[in-house]
Structure formats: C-alpha cells, structure tokens
Amino acid sequence: MLNFLLRRILAGLATLLVALFLMFLLVDAAIDPLQDLQESTAPNKAQLIAARIELLNLDTNVVIRFFQWFGNLLTGDMGVAWRSMQPVTDLLAHAIGSTLQLVTAATILSLVIGVTVGIVSALRQYSGFDYGIIFLSFLLYSLPSFWVAVLLKQWAAIGFNDFLKDPVISWTVIAAIALIAGVFWSLAVGGRAARRWQVFGIAFAATFGMFAYLQLSGWWERPQIGPLLLLILAGGSAVAIAAVFAGLHNRRAMWTGLTTVGVGLALYLPMQVVFDSIDPNNWIIFGFALVAMAVGFLIGRLYGGPDWGISARTGAAVAFITGGLIYIDQVMQVWPPYFRALSGRPIPTFGDRTPGLGGNYWVGVLDAFTHLLLPTATLVLIAFAAYTRYSRSSMLEVMSQDYIRTARAKGLPERAVVVRHGFRNTLIPLATIVPIDIITLIGGAVITEAVFARPGMGQLFVRSLGDAEIEPVMGYLLITATLAIIANIVADIVYASIDPRIRLDA
C-alpha cells in the first residue's frame, strides 16, 4: 500500500511537471501581452513596448522563463499578475474558497439526488418513470450550461425575487404543483393501479397541505422550521432511513431514530440560547455536528441487540439530519432583517457575497447561501444527469448478477436484496467516477463562474487568459492539475478499499 502510494505520487509529480511545462508553452503561445500597446496610438509606443518587454522578460526564451517560474514556485512564490501587480498567491487564496464552496455544494447535491433517482429508475426499468428519467437526463445532458445559467439568472432570479416581494401563490398553481407531485410519486413508487392511486392521493394531499400551510401561516415572509415542522421533517426522515436501511421489522433501529429525533426536539430551545450566547464559526458548527452524530450513534449502541451497528448508523444519520434542520432553522431566523437589508431582492445574480453587508455569522451564512443558489442549481442540473445515468446503468448491471438471484432465492426480502446486495455494489463503479468527476465540475465551474461573476478560480482563469497574464493562469493550472492527480490516486485507493478483489500492490 505504502509502496503503491509512493510510486503513484512520484509518477503524479512527474506528470504534473511535464503538464505544467507543456501548458506554459501553450499559454505563452496563445497570449499576446503586447497586443493593447501595438494597437495603441500613443506617441511613445515603442518605448512602452520596450518597457513591457523588459517587465515581462519577454526577450528570454520561453523554456528559460518556464524554469524561472518553476524555480520561484519551489520557493513558494507564484509570481504577480502584472496588470494589477497583485501576487498570485493572494488572488488564488480567495478564489479557491469560493470555488470550493460551489463545487462541494454541487457535488453533494447532485450525487445524492442523482444516485437516488438513478437507482429508483433502474428498479422500475421500462416503466413510465424510467422513460421519463431517461429523457430528462438526456435533455439535461444536452443543455449548454452557460445557456441554462443565463436563463436562470434572467428568469429564476428575477421571478423569485418578484414572488418574494408579494408571496402569494394562487390556489390553481398550488393545485397544479400538488398534481405534478402526485403523479411523480405514484410513478416512482409504482405497483398496481390501486396502490398508484393511493400514493397519488397521499402525495397530492401532502403537497397541497404543505403549500397551504406555508401560504396561510405567512411562511414566505418569515421562513423558519420551528418545533412542529422539525418534528414532521426529522421524524419522517428517521422513519424513512430506518425503513430503507434497516427494514420495518427492525424495531430497535426504528426506535433509535425516533429517540434521536426526540432528543433533538428537546434540545431545540436550549440550542437557541446556546447559539445566541456564543459567537459561532464553521469549526464550532462542525464540532456540533460531530457531537450530534456521536450522540445518535450512542443511542443506537444503547438499544443494543445483536445487530446494533445498523441501529447506531441509523442514529448517527438521523442525528445529522435533525442537527442540520436546527442549524437551517437558525439561519432562517435572520431572513427578515436580511430581506430588508437587501431592500426586498434577496436572490443575487452575481458575486459570492454582498459587499458591506455586516451582521453576524448567521447573516454571513445566509448571504453565502443565497449567492450559491443559482450557480449551484446550474451545476447540479448538469451533473445530476451524469450521475443518474451512471447509477442507473450500474444498478441494472448489478441487479442481473447471479448473487442477486441467490439473495432472492434464499428468501431475503426485496428491500434487503436491493439495499444490501444491489445498492452497495452499485457504489463501486461510482466511487471511481466521482473523484474524477469533481475535476470535470471544477472545469464546469469556469462557465458558471463566468456567467454569475463569482470571483472564483474559473473566473480568475478566464480573466487572466483574456488579459494575457501568464502567472495567474499557471497558478490556476497548477491547482487543478494537482487536484486531478490527487483525485486519480484517491479513486484507486477508494476502489481498492471497497472492492476486496482489487489489490493495489499487485
């Protein structure tokens, strides 16, 4: 293992060096830093050109300039962007954070939604739901992301802002939304006609009731989760997690989930005080999340039984969700002042923060969230299609294997066959695709950031390439190439760790 890692890292460093060298040559050939001067009509044109050649060292051979750049890089100096004379390290430091936020949010969301939809679609192969999802994923796959981004920016942002100014949905629209939700769920759950109608009715009533509640209670003006919604959402997810991953017959897992939700509810009011009395930051919140998951794990352990591991995992997952809901509730509580501060147009179409907003940690989180909303939606729409297709075909492949037949033959309930034998093996090919896909997403962020003017790495790259500044471009390339090499190594390690048939040392 260590041997493998060492070999791969050395090979990766060599690849990185050669890739950077080739890219340096290419970028140098592509840009022309003298263009604006050559087109100018200044009387001292020749002098200016000479000064710039002097500044950028353009007389020196490009190979020598690469090694000068590389030598400086080894001492931690990435050069300066010569138009603004800002050090590249400073430029990158800010940009990386912005891009990471975007790519992380998009990856997690599209993975969760895409894999779930893909698996359900595979389980309902050749049904109306399946065909619908296939068509949808094809359509999303064929959409140019910059076009979607501009559409979202011009329609969704402006439309949603207009809606928030006067948050009333007409009852016909609510009924239409509920109708669509009913059809979606009845197709997704499937089964015989009677069951479909039943599911349709439940989904229709639930969606209609939810929107009616949101409207009548003035939720859109003052969004919050509150104890009642917390009970419904957390309780619902506890039952769902226990039912899917442990089965309804596993009473201990079910009770673990419900107890965890109970603990979360009991802590709802005390947590308000705690959050108000401390000055939180992301690390403290992360610590809270870990503590919550530990508590959930412990609850599951205490319920004991021969199969306590599954209860403990259920507890941890439910605790994470409950804690997350309490956190979101806390963020939502600053919505009314935030809404007023932005004079009633809270969904922005550019940037990654509102300049000069001020406010405490929660306002900052809400502000970052509203800025993330549209760019993330753009990236998710496209990545979702890819993950749906991967997980659907992978699940179809797995479900036709002999060991699935064996699992069925020995009388396992269908849930256990799908979750324990099917789902787990579906994840193996996905685990190798995801790290590499993150690189594609970082590439995709180039377009999204350009459209939404988020000051991230992609934006930095596009601007510097357009402005003929080689140092920031090389800084960007250094970071993406390093990430790509790391992602490939991680993919190999993950593959070996979840599939015991693969040996890295061989």
Add this chain to the structure above:
Amino acid sequence: MSTSTSPETPPPVDKVENAIELQDVVGLSQGQIVRRRFFRHKGALVGLAVLGATIVLALTSVGFGPIPGWWMWTGYETGNPMSNPGGAPTLSVFPPAWGDHPFGQDEIGRDIFARVMHGVQTSLMVMFVIGIVAGVIGVLVGSVAGYFRGGRDTALMRFTDLVITVPTIVIGAVIGKLSGQISAPIFAISLGLILWTTLSRLVRGEFLALREREFVDAARVAGASSRRIIFKHILPNAVGTIIVSTTLLMSSAILLETALSYLGFGIQPPEISLGQMIQQYQQAFSTRPWLFWWPGIFIVIIALSVNFIGDGLRDAFDPRQKRIPSERRMAKAMAQDASVARTGLSPLPQQAGHTNNPTGGFGL
C-alpha cells in the same frame, strides 16, 4: 430447454421467455441485426431525422461557401428596416406565417434566422471535424497501446494521463485562444487533438481483451503482420465501442465549442457561432429575448439528437442488450402459448416458471 420437436415449430418456452428477441435475429448477419436494432430505437430514429433536417435546413437556407442559398438575407446586412417593432420575430403559428425575419432582428437590423443558420453550420462542422480527428487519434493510440502492450503502452498511456490532467474546457480555452482567431476548421482540428483520450482508453481496453482471442492467434500463425491483425481482425470487432463513444464525443464536442465561443476563446467574429451569439446577445435578454432563445434552442436540438443517435447505436451494438417485451406483448405470448399447451401440441406446460424477468428488480 425444451424437448420439442421439429425445427419448424419453435420451442414454446423460449417463445415466452425471450422469443420475440430470438425470432428477430434468426438467420441475420451482425450488420443486419445492428441495423434492425437501431431502426427499432424510436428515440434514435427521431434524432436522426431531426439532425438530418437541421443539416439540410442550415446548408440550403444560407448556402455553403460560394453556393448561395434560398434565404433572402445573409445575416451580415445591417440597417434593414425592422419588420416588427423592436425587431420581434415575424414567425407565427396562428395563422402560420414565415414573414421577413422569422427569428427576429437584432438591434442593428441583422436577420437572426440567417445568423443562426450560419452558427448551426459552424457548430456542425466543428462537431464532425472533432469527431473525425479525435476518433482517428483515439483509435490509433488505443489500438497501438492495447495491441503491443509493454513500453509503447506505458508511454502512450502516460501521455493520455498527461492530457487528462487538465480539464478539457481549460485546455480548450488556451487552444481556442491560440487557434480561434485563425479560422473555424483549425479551431476544430486543434480541439480534436485534445478530445481523444476517453476513446483511446476504451479502445485500448477492447484491444487488450480481443488480442488474447483464438482468431488473433490463428491470424498470427497464418503469418499476418501486426498491421493486418490490428486493422483486419481486431478493429472490426471493436467497431461498436468506437462508433458509440465517438458519437457521444461529438455531442460533448458541440457543447464544448459553444461554451468556448461563449467565453470568447472560440470562434471570433466575423465568423458566427451559436455560443458566440448567446454571449453577444445575453445583455439584451430583457428587451429582445429572441436573440437569446434561438441559438440556445438549436444547440439543444443538435446535442439532443446526437445523444439519442448515440444511445440507439449503443443499444444496437451491445450484444447483452435484451429488449424486455411490454407486459401486453408478454401476456399475449403467454396466452398463445397456453392455448397451444391446452391443445396438447406442447410437451412442456409449466412455462409460468420461466416468465421471471431476468433483469429483475420490479417492485419492492
């Protein structure tokens, strides 16, 4: 599976299980099977028809190169009087009318229909050139690496890793900035030079598996040269993978080209590209939305139809692909079979056990 009988009456059990499939392929060559399966794929057929119509429309309307088309504008004339206030599209469905400027005009009076058609031509040209260049390089690199293995394999695959290290859009932007100003075909060729990596990896995998097969040994024993074995014996067996992934590559190529042109690193004016049009006109979205709609819709149409054709080809070339008959067809076959069984013609009445869906997974 069945103990029956003469070749004229096919065994009833098979008939229920996947007879519909088997019946379709009896006595057909590989090429015929592929063609049949492809033409059965409705999405692929629609995609093919739409793509063909788009190509014909784009080529005939504004002409190609020196040949003039039937459309009255070229898309370069400025200062045309606005047919509708603000240059709104004259296209209408009720009553059906084409008008002078069906897709509208921009702020200096240029005809958007002609511009979109020029853009479609550019995008299609770029797509096909990228497909050919990347396809040829990918096949060559993959087959040499997979067939010879050893040092050549290592060297070529390290080179592939090198190209993969940088996201395509990034390397494409640099190359586009280098070649986009020169001309669209050069831009397309240079994009093809970086997009072959996925294909080469797939082809290498196919070659690694196929080179161990008996027919390759037989060819070698008969004295065939490596070149002959690669091109005459192995490549025809890998053609499915190659065609399918080249098609999918072409659909991503058109998105890449438009995205780069959008970012300003692709096709430069006066040449017209769909992505470049979207970039030019995005500021006008609130006042002249049609400037923005039409180029985008044509990108989606082309990419979607190519994707569907690719999916149809994948289904057609995948030998494991089994078409599951619809419930109605299944029930019909079962009923037929049962009636046959009742009349005593079939020796095997217990067909119910064989109706299990082999891919499984229905319901919970």
